[in-house]
Amino acid sequence: MKFSVESLCQGYGSYEVLKDISFVAESGEVLALLGPNGSGKSTLIKTMCNILPPKSGRLMIDGQNLMDMDLTDVAKLISYVPQSSPNSVFTKVIDTVLLGRRPYVTWSYREKDIDIAIDSMRKMKIESLSDNNVSELSGGQKQRVYLARSLAQCPSFFLFDEPTSALDLKYQMNTMIAMDDIVHNHNAGMIIALHDINLALNYSDKVLMIKDKEIYAYGPPQTTITEDTIRDVYGVESEIITNKTGGRYILPISPCDDISDL
Known part of the structure; x- marks a missing residue:
């Protein structure tokens, strides 16, 4: 499956953030977005998951225009984890992770949905927190909960905005290793904005560098970084x-x- 960004321009009001951005993300690959603060990485991620409508250009998934698709269908294809966790919520971890199964649920969660949620928590190493309220967790623990919810969604593409920023060194590595397994062994795709260039160098298949609103470099990390x-x-x-x-x-x-x- 291919996620194509074609001649994308994006901005806020009259302020231009991204100009003529074109690239392709594919199943089975990790694509890292790199660039300094304010370069437009978060804006690009939000545009790709249909939070921000593009000023111009197209977003295509296997030839279908993302803007023309039903929101439930989009939720089955794309999962998004923002840069920072939402405000604390008074729900249990297991219930929060189960929300990732909502695009597939008609009336109530099935045993399959619960099994997928539990497996997602295991991959993010939060199964022991299952009955805790999310509001009681540390920032890094909350981020792993939302990553587990994203895994439970079983999308074709994961769009992550600095997902490891609140995690310590061990869980940064655990998260990237778990996502590497999902992407390469289950044929998903991941587009991930990162500040840590070493993570991109060692865990990505392709790198897209943004500078001055445009693509500065695009290709394998060995030649791009x-x-x-x-x-x-x-x-x-x-x-x-x-x-x-x-x-x-x-x-x-x-x-x-x-x-x-x-």
Whole structure:
């Protein structure tokens, strides 16, 4: 399945945020969105999941225009997790995760829906929190609840906006490993906005870098994330290091700008 963004322009009022954005995300791939703060990553994610109508351009899923589709059908195809968790809610974790099954439910949840919700909680390592109220959880725990709800939705494409920002190092890795399994072994697609370039370098199949409202680079992380592109997009001098197991990591060295200009 292909999710195509065609000549997308987006903005708020007269303020232009994205200009002539075109790319394709496919099933079985993780596509990481990179760029500095304010570059339009969140706006692109919200536009792709039909929260913001595009100013111009088209969003197509296997040849169907997303804007012409029924909302229930869209919910079966796309699952969205925002940058920050919603306000605390006084519902149990299991009930919150089960909400991911709503697009498939006519009258009440089936045993299959409950099994999927429990499996999603297991993947996010929150099964022990099942009977807790979401309002009682830490920020990182809440984020894992909403990630589990997204998994329970069983979409064709996951659209995540900084889903690991509230997670500690261990759960960042657990989340990316779990999503890698779902994407590559269950043929889903994931479009994920990230601040952590090392996560993109090691867990994505493709990278799209945004700079000055436009696509600056698009392709495999090995060729897209380089010392030159990090300097041009983020304004940071860096070194990319390969460890003894073959993993590649970015070591920031210094900002390019004179500190007196900040």
